Amino acid sequence: MENHIFSGLADDAARLLAMQALGVQPTCRKCGAPLSGRSAASFLAGKRVKCSLTFECDWYGTWRDHTPLHRSTLNDRQFLALFYRFTLPAAQSGIAEALGISPATVREWRGRIAEIFPRDAAA
């Protein structure tokens, strides 16, 4: 069972955040052609879609293609937890600087978050 900071996030929200983290746009993952309205909606919903240039491009896949999540069993929430852990600096002063808040605020919130997510925040 997942027990981390993103574990309560709905599938759709987690997917959109993961796409944003990886810079994925609703375009063909092979040739980059923009996807049309319905295809774009399906793509954003995590479904398999065909490239809009079907005659020139044979791509048929999901947003995860050509990303580090391609063929990964990691779900979007697990990826987000790992991604944000690794993109935030480890040191308190670095986190404070990255977030534009004071080290005291980081300390305070680490304590609060540790109370909510004891196992996750302890790492």
Ligand SMILES: [Zn+2]
């Ligand atoms: Zn294409």
